Structures are given as structure tokens and as C-alpha cells.
Amino acid sequence: MLEFQNVTFRYPEDHLLMMENLSFSVEDRAFVSIIGASGCGKSTIFRLINGLEQPDEGEILVDGKPIAELRQYSAFMPQKDLLFPWRSVEKNICLPMELQGVPEKEQDERCVEVLEQVGLLDYRKKYPKELSGGMKQRVAFARTLLSGADMLLLDEPFSALDYLTRVEMQEWLLHQWEHFHKTILFITHDVEEAVFLSQSIYVIKERPFSEMERVEVPLTYPRSRSDLKRPDIADLKERLIGKLRKGVSL
Amino acid sequence: MRKNLPSALLIAFLLLLWQGAAMGINAAYILPSPVQILVRLWELREPLFLVHLPATMGVTAFGLFISIALGLLLAVSMDWNPKLEKALYPVIVASQTIPTTAIAPLFILWFGYGIWSKVLVTILMTFFPIAITVFDGLKGTKREMEELLLTYGASKKDIFIKLKLPTALPHFFSAVKMSVPLSVIGAAIAEWLGAQKGLGYFSKRMMTQLDGAGVFAPVVLLSVVAMAAVGVISMIERKLIKWRKEL
Ligand SMILES: Nc1ncnc2c1ncn2[C@@H]1O[C@H](COP(=O)(O)OP(=O)(O)O)[C@@H](O)[C@H]1O
Ligand SMILES: [Mg+2]
Numbered sequence: 001m002l003e004f005q006n007v008t009f010r011y012p013e014d015h016l017l018m019m020e021n022l023s024f025s026v027e028d029r030a031f032v033s034i035i036g037a038s039g040c041g042k043s044t045i046f047r048l049i050n051g052l053e054q055p056d057e058g059e060i061l062v063d064g065k066p067i068a069e070l071r072q073y074s075a076f077m078p079q080k081d082l083l084f085p086w087r088s089v090e091k092n093i094c095l096p097m098e099l100q101g102v103p104e105k106e107q108d109e110r111c112v113e114v115l116e117q118v119g120l121l122d123y124r125k126k127y128p129k130e131l132s133g134g135m136k137q138r139v140a141f142a143r144t145l146l147s148g149a150d151m152l153l154l155d156e157p158f159s160a161l162d163y164l165t166r167v168e169m170q171e172w173l174l175h176q177w178e179h180f181h182k183t184i185l186f187i188t189h190d191v192e193e194a195v196f197l198s199q200s201i202y203v204i205k206e207r208p209f210s211e212m213e214r215v216e217v218p219l220t221y222p223r224s225r226s227d228l229k230r231p232d233i234a235d236l237k238e239r240l241i242g243k244l245r246k247g248v249s250l
Numbered sequence: 251m252r253k254n255l256p257s258a259l260l261i262a263f264l265l266l267l268w269q270g271a272a273m274g275i276n277a278a279y280i281l282p283s284p285v286q287i288l289v290r291l292w293e294l295r296e297p298l299f300l301v302h303l304p305a306t307m308g309v310t311a312f313g314l315f316i317s318i319a320l321g322l323l324l325a326v327s328m329d330w331n332p333k334l335e336k337a338l339y340p341v342i343v344a345s346q347t348i349p350t351t352a353i354a355p356l357f358i359l360w361f362g363y364g365i366w367s368k369v370l371v372t373i374l375m376t377f378f379p380i381a382i383t384v385f386d387g388l389k390g391t392k393r394e395m396e397e398l399l400l401t402y403g404a405s406k407k408d409i410f411i412k413l414k415l416p417t418a419l420p421h422f423f424s425a426v427k428m429s430v431p432l433s434v435i436g437a438a439i440a441e442w443l444g445a446q447k448g449l450g451y452f453s454k455r456m457m458t459q460l461d462g463a464g465v466f467a468p469v470v471l472l473s474v475v476a477m478a479a480v481g482v483i484s485m486i487e488r489k490l491i492k493w494r495k496e497l
Contacts (some may be wrong), residue, residue, distance in 0.1 A: 050401040076401045082394055085493040096402040127493055147402055154382045
């Protein structure tokens with residue numbers, strides 16, 4: 001379980017606080033999304049979780065322990081695939097294991113296993129430039145998985161993809177989530193994406209924020225896109241959009 | 251091959267023009283024709299290929315080797331230590347404005363007619379571009395990629411080996427390709443200023459004998475060797491850097 005306890009944070013270069021006294025939690029194996037207008041601090045939450053930034057006040061706990069005492073509790077997947085162009089697909093996804101000193105034979109086995117599961121085994125030896133946008137994101141996801149962490153932090157992973165690919169990737173991601181039993185914390189500014197994917201949604205309404213409203217999605221898995229047309233779900237989408245719009249000043 | 255056709259035609263045309271002009275002026279001690287130069291190159295093949303070319307190549311290779319070693323060392327240390335960068339980078343950039351050819355005679359004055367004065371001139375001409383280009387390459391890594399590695403628990407050394415080196419490799423090759431002609435120029439100028447052998451020295455000696463084609467022959471030889479060297483390096487580069495198209 002991930003817990004933020006009264007976390008206050010401000011970038012040293014900024015005059016405005018990013019978040020103040022923020023507390024929230026994410027249960028194990030949950031699929032939770034964070035939505036908010038761009039610039040409201042969604043990515044900053046991830047930077048705090050993966051230790052790239054330190055909170056000014058408050059604490060971040062994973063399974064009750066401060067994250068400073070832990071290693072490999074979370075794995076981050078950024079919006080851009082950030083695959084290394086000089087590494088083949090296989091070498092790219094082995095990178096986290098390489099850094100952890102996993103023996104090569106084991107790297108190989110786990111790599112094949114995951115590539116098979118994400119449907120890219122045939123592309124093992126290819127280079128990133130030979131892949132489509134959707135495939136690159138799948139490789140990046142495989143790399144994230146193989147860092148061995150139980151909590152995946154996905155920061156707008158599909159926002160650069162075209163609509164049809166995005167829809168396909170969303171279904172694919174749910175499938176992966178059910179297979180791997182990981183916790184997924186998913187950032188998006190796309191309300192429909194959040195509703196389709198997650199069990200719960202945290203909404204950031206303004207900056208600085210001291211709370212995120214938590215909204216539960218009344219759908220079970222497996223889901224289909226037609227669920228989005230259900231009146232209660234359509235209504236939920238409208239309500240979420242309404243909440244976001246209040247925070248945006250033009 | 252086909253895409254090189256226009257430039258090949260242009261070069262052929264220019265050579266023809268040169269041949270025509272030279273034949274028109276008819277004063278080989280000022281403007282020898284391409285054919286005369288080739289003939290002279292053949293006549294002088296023994297001293298050129300057996301004595302002077304090896305001498306110049308020795309200086310070039312030696313100077314280039316030291317330059318690459320020093321340039322890499324400097325680039326890597328500046329990248330590793332921001333204080334060194336702050337101190338050295340502006341000095342290096344400013345020093346590039348020093349006209350090396352103008353201070354080359356000083357080296358002859360200090361280090362004599364032997365190989366060291368030439369090697370020093372060569373180093374001076376190539377060291378800075380190598381250091382700066384490679385350093386810029388090391389600094390040019392994407393911050394996001396560096397941060398991604400940090401989230402995987404990478405150390406500073408990991409980041410250097412897994413991210414900075416591969417990113418800087420194309421820059422390294424550009425630097426070397428740029429430095430080959432420069433080092434040849436450096437060696438030839440130094441030899442021209444004072445030496446007992448080498449293509450620069452040979453060219454100058456032919457000048458005193460008013461042998462126009464003899465002045466040109468070693469220059470042509472130098473150019474061809476430099477182009478060949480750059481060609482070989484490009485081939486190695488293409489073998490090593492297959493991903494470049496994406497950058
Ligand atoms: N690395 C950083 N250094 C300084 N300020 C930053 C940094 N990253 C983000 N910010 C500030 O935070 C704001 C955006 O935060 P971010 O968490 O990236 O928002 P979001 O992901 O919701 O779009 C920016 O407008 C900028 O002012
Ligand atoms: Mg963001």
C-alpha cells in the first residue's frame with residue numbers, strides 16, 4: 001500500500017506551492033488513476049514517489065515504511081517511451097535488470113517470458129526505430145514490468161498515440177494488469193481513459209492542492225467499451241469533466 | 251553511386267576547366283595542369299611514397315592519437331566534475347580563436363626541426379575540437395533518460411556507461427572525422443615551416459626549384475590520403491552506429 005501523509009512540496013524554482021498537506025493512499029493491486037488539468041502537478045506526484053524529488057514536509061510510505069529505506073518498490077513509465085535507440089528491444093527491456101545485477105541467464109528467461117506475454121516475442125532483436133508508436137509503448141511497459149517492482153507508475157503512457165491505437169492499448173493494458181497482479185497508478189488528463197481503466201479516480205482540481213477527491217468507478221472487470229455508454233457511467237464522465245473545469249482558469 | 255553522379259560530373263568539369271586553363275596559360279611553374287601533376291606524382295613516386303608520405307603520416311597519426319586521448323580525458327573529466335567544467339570550458343572555447351598557424355613558428359623555434367614541433371602543432375589544431383565536440387555529446391544526453399535510469403537505481407557510473415557513452419559516440423566520430431584533415435594540415439604547415447622531411451617540406455623544396463607540378467604533387471597526395479582516412483572512419487562509424495538515423 002502506498003500512502004502520502006501530509007506531504008507538502010514546492011519546486012525550488014517555483015514560488016507557488018505544488019501541494020500542501022496532501023494525504024492519500026493506494027491499495028495493493030488496485031488500478032487507480034489521477035486526473036487533472038495539465039500543469040497541476042500530476043507528474044510531480046510520481047517524481048516524489050520514485051524519489052527524484054523529496055517532500056518539503058510529510059512522509060511517503062510504502063507498506064508502512066518510508067520510501068527512503070526501500071528499493072525497487074515502484075517502476076516509472078514516462079509519457080515518451082524513452083527507449084534507448086542503440087539497444088535492441090531485448091536489450092532495452094533488460095536494462096533495469098542489468099542495473100540490478102540480475103544474472104544474464106535469468107535476464108534472458110524473464111525477458112522472453114514478458115515479451116511473449118506482451119505479444120512482442122518476434123520483435124526481440126529489432127531496434128526501436130523499427131517499431132510503431134504502440135509497440136514502443138508496449139516495449140516500454142515490458143521494461144517497466146521487468147524492473148521487478150509491484151507498483152507501476154504510468155505517466156500518460158498513451159497520450160502521444162493516435163485514437164485507435166490508444167483505445168487498443170487501453171484494453172491491452174487492462175489485460176496485462178489482470179495477468180501480472182501489479183498495482184497501477186495511472187496519470188491521464190483524459191477522463192474517458194481514466195473511467196474505462198480504473199477502479200478509483202483521484203481528481204486534482206487546483207494548484208496548490210491539499211486533497212484529491214476520490215471517485216469510485218462502478219464497473220467490474222473485464223470491461224468493454226460499450227460499458228462507457230451506460231447512463232450512470234456517462235453521467236460520471238460528465239461530473240468528472242465538470243470538476244476539472246472548475247480548476248481551469250483561462 | 252547514382253546520387254553522387256552530379257557532384258562527380260561537376261568535379262570532372264572543373265578538372266577539365268583547370269586542364270584547359272593551364273594549357274592556355276602554359277606556365278607550369280605557376281599553374282600546372284592536372285595531367286602534369288599526375289605525371290610528376292609518378293616520377294617522384296619513390297621519394298614521395300617511401301620517405302615523405304610516411305614522415306607526414308607518422309606526425310599526423312601520432313598527433314591525432316595524443317589529441318584524441320587528451321581530448322577524451324578532458325571531455326570526460328569536465329562532464330564528471332562541474333567545477334572543472336566551469337574552470338576549463340570557457341578557456342577552451344576562447345582558445346579556439348587563437349590562429350594556430352600563426353603561432354606554429356614558435357614551436358619550430360622552441361622544439362626544433364624534429365618530430366615534436368610538428369606533433370605539437372597537430373595536437374594544437376585538433377585537441378580543442380575533439381574535447382569540445384565530445385563534451386557536448388556527453389552533455390547532450392536527455393535529462394529524462396537520465397532520470398529514468400535513476401529511478402532504476404543507476405549510479406553515476408552506470409549513467410555514464412549506459413547512457414552518456416552511447417549518446418556521445420556519434421559526436422566522437424564527427425570529431426575524429428573533422429580532426430583528420432585538420433591534423434594533416436597541421437603537420438604539413440609545420441613541415442613547411444621547418445623540417446628535414448615530410449610532404450610539406452617536399453612541397454616547399456619544389457617551390458624553391460620553381461617546379462609547379464612538384465609543389466602540387468604532395469598536396470594532391472595529402473588530400474587523397476586524408477579523404478581515404480575519413481572514408482575508412484565513416485565505414486567504421488556506419489558499422490558501429492546502426493541506430494543513427496533516428497537521432
Ligand atoms: N523539474 C521541475 N523543476 C521545476 N519546476 C517544475 C519541474 N517539473 C514541473 N515543474 C513545475 O510544475 C508544473 C507542472 O507540474 P507537473 O507535475 O509536471 O504537472 P502535470 O504532470 O500535471 O502536467 C510546471 O508548470 C512547472 O512550473
Ligand atoms: Mg505530466
